[in-house]
Amino acid sequence: xxxxxxxxxxxxxxxxxxxxxxxxxxxxxxxxxxxxxxxxxxxxxxxxxxxxxxxxxxxxxxxxxxxxxxxxxxxxxxxxxxxxxxxxxxxxxxxxxxxxxxxxxxxxxxxxxxxxxxxxxxxxxxxxxxxxxxxxxxxxxxxxxxxxxxxxxxxxxxxxxxxxxxxxxxxxxxxxxxxxxxxxxxxxxxxxxxxxxxxxxxxxxxxxxxxxx
Amino acid sequence: xxxxxxxxxxxxxxxxxxxxxxxxxxxxxxxxxxxxxxxxxxxxxxxxxxxxxxxxxxxxxxxxxxxxxxxxxxxxxxxxxxxxxxxxxxxxxxxxxxxxxxxxxxxxxxxxxxxxxxxxxxxxxxxxxxxxxxxxxxxxxxxxxxxxxxxxxxxxxxxxxxxxxxxxxxxxxxxxxxxxxxxxxxxxxxxxxxxxxxxxxxxxxxxxxxxxxxxxxxxxxxxxxxxxxxxxxxxxxxxxxxxxxxxxxxxxxxxxxxxxxxxxxxxxxxxxxxxxxxxxxxxxxxxxxxxxxxxxxxxxxxxxxxxxxxxxxxxxxxxxxxxxxxxxxxxxxxxxxxxxxxxxxxxxxxxxxxxxxxxxxxxxxxxxxxxxxxxxxxxxxxx
Numbered sequence: 147x148x149x150x151x152x153x154x155x156x157x158x159x160x161x162x163x164x165x166x167x168x169x170x171x172x173x174x175x176x177x178x179x180x181x182x183x184x185x186x187x188x189x190x191x192x193x194x195x196x197x198x199x200x201x202x203x204x205x206x207x208x209x210x211x212x213x214x215x216x217x218x219x220x221x222x223x224x225x226x227x228x229x230x231x232x233x234x235x236x237x238x239x240x241x242x243x244x245x246x247x248x249x250x251x252x253x254x255x256x257x258x259x260x261x262x263x264x265x266x267x268x269x270x271x272x273x274x275x276x277x278x279x280x281x282x283x284x285x286x287x288x289x290x291x292x293x294x295x296x297x298x299x300x301x302x303x304x305x306x307x308x309x310x311x312x313x314x315x316x317x318x319x320x321x322x323x324x325x326x327x328x329x330x331x332x333x334x335x336x337x338x339x340x341x342x343x344x345x346x347x348x349x350x351x352x353x354x355x356x357x358x359x
Numbered sequence: 360x361x362x363x364x365x366x367x368x369x370x371x372x373x374x375x376x377x378x379x380x381x382x383x384x385x386x387x388x389x390x391x392x393x394x395x396x397x398x399x400x401x402x403x404x405x406x407x408x409x410x411x412x413x414x415x416x417x418x419x420x421x422x423x424x425x426x427x428x429x430x431x432x433x434x435x436x437x438x439x440x441x442x443x444x445x446x447x448x449x450x451x452x453x454x455x456x457x458x459x460x461x462x463x464x465x466x467x468x469x470x471x472x473x474x475x476x477x478x479x480x481x482x483x484x485x486x487x488x489x490x491x492x493x494x495x496x497x498x499x500x501x502x503x504x505x506x507x508x509x510x511x512x513x514x515x516x517x518x519x520x521x522x523x524x525x526x527x528x529x530x531x532x533x534x535x536x537x538x539x540x541x542x543x544x545x546x547x548x549x550x551x552x553x554x555x556x557x558x559x560x561x562x563x564x565x566x567x568x569x570x571x572x573x574x575x576x577x578x579x580x581x582x583x584x585x586x587x588x589x590x591x592x593x594x595x596x597x598x599x600x601x602x603x604x605x606x607x608x609x610x611x612x613x614x615x616x617x618x619x620x621x622x623x624x625x626x627x628x629x630x631x632x633x634x635x636x637x638x639x640x641x642x643x644x645x646x647x648x649x650x651x652x653x654x655x656x657x658x659x660x661x662x663x664x665x666x667x668x669x670x671x672x673x674x675x676x677x678x679x680x681x682x683x684x685x686x687x688x689x690x691x692x693x694x695x696x697x698x699x700x701x702x703x704x705x706x707x708x709x710x711x712x713x714x715x716x717x718x719x720x721x722x723x724x725x726x727x728x729x730x731x732x733x734x735x736x737x738x739x740x741x742x
């Protein structure tokens with residue numbers, strides 16, 4: 147999945163000459179926490195977050211609030227903006243964001259702003275990737291950490307004529323094991339789990355036994 | 360005059376995918392026989408179902424879908440039907456005359472609606488209904504036509520009543536929820552095992568409806584291994600608040616009986632105690648808010664010997680104020696009738712002993728989490 151598929155294209159922006167008051171208003175009324183700052187050519191020249199404004203604002207004890215809010219964005223915006231490109235992989239962008247401890251990334255094409263992604267968009271993508279938004283059942287299997295295990299299990303699922311919505315491969319807490327988590331388009335998973343058990347697989351879920359989940 | 364009607368027709372038994380399939384309508388005769396042997400169900404209370412017409416099916420389902428079911432029904436199904444229409448899958452295989460069989464289940468729920476709205480009955484029960492996973496254009500989770508969705512739309516059109524749909528099946532009532540997701544005159548409330556663990560995966564607290572229907576869809580996803588007390592507490596609290604807020608004209612309950620510990624498809628730890636409280640509270644609230652109007656349908660339930668006959672028997676007993684009968688043992692005549700058929704030993708008492716399952720060590724964590732879920736679900740009403 148690439149950024150272009152999940153980015154927001156209707157981006158709220160501000161000009162560097164707008165006041166902090168204006169910027170705050172746009173953020174509050176649109177329920178957003180970041181505003182990219184662009185020039186007349188729609189080139190990204192800065193970014194500002196509600197945190198930046200709070201951090202820069204004077205103490206409520208000295209009466210300079212009004213004066214402060216009438217300052218220009220240019221004065222406090224961050225000019226060294228981290229951005230991503232529309233064809234970057236979503237997972238790379240996510241890593242870039244966590245490495246730099248930022249919660250949004252403007253997307254640029256030749257220096258011009260064309261979109262934005264935020265933590266929320268990434269979480270929503272995670273929900274989709276885990277397949278939990280379509281009628282499906284969860285199947286969780288522990289397998290040896292060897293090549294071909296996923297393919298073997300998928301073949302068994304296929305032999306039951308059942309569609310796979312999503313699959314995740316987790317490292318297990320045990321060194322030499324992996325955990326495969328499927329969302330399957332089937333309500334009665336017992337036929338599949340029976341076959342898997344016959345073939346010696348360890349089924350973690352479904353289980354009648356309580357375990358820490 | 361009688362207050363309650365019991366819908367049953369032998370044609371409802373024809374909804375049968377295969378001998379091995381877990382969805383088994385033999386439950387209907389086993390339950391009916393239990394009630395008759397208990398002397399709690401009389402012939403003047405039993406009404407035949409009917410086959411729903413195409414026009415009625417079209418209240419919810421797409422024409423192409425109905426045509427596909429009819430074709431499959433006559434042995435003219437295609438392999439593409441599995442992907443496009445969800446029929447011919449492992450869950451919902453094709454069987455001869457599946458269209459007619461599914462339409463008879465729908466007709467039963469429509470008969471129940473008519474008995475309540477036109478013939479002066481306060482309550483009506485169609486155990487053959489409750490196929491809550493059926494979608495407009497797709498079969499899912501053992502369900503071809505969605506009798507409850509069709510009946511609700513039928514009630515909306517014919518009787519203009521506001522309908523509260525309450526679904527206590529262990530699986531989320533997705534088909535009915537999505538059918539009325541944007542309708543403010545139909546409120547859906549589903550309490551089920553969390554979709555993190557169980558089919559269909561949906562039924563999160565934050566599925567609250569959309570557009571005009573925003574705020575008229577409620578979901579309580581319970582943790583796996585939830586026990587009676589936590590289930591009953593969540594159900595009672597949420598049902599009371601939702602009905603007070605929505606003020607319906609009629610309640611339609613889907614009474615799937617698959618939250619029981621014995622159920623092979625799910626992971627909740629209810630016992631028969633839950634199946635006493637579910638209909639008791641529905642009955643009370645129907646009288647308190649809807650002049651008694653209450654339609655109940657069946658649903659899931661895959662331990663057809665030890666769980667479903669008792670759970671559904673109790674549903675009828677609660678509906679007809681005969682719950683004291685469960686203090687007697689299960690009738691000997693019933694045990695004799697079915698003991699050879701059953702592959703397990705039949706229960707001899709109505710209630711379960713507490714020892715049917717091992718102690719749940721995470722009980723406190725599970726109960727707390729469920730409490731929070733109820734609070735979240737009711738936030739729009741209670742703040």
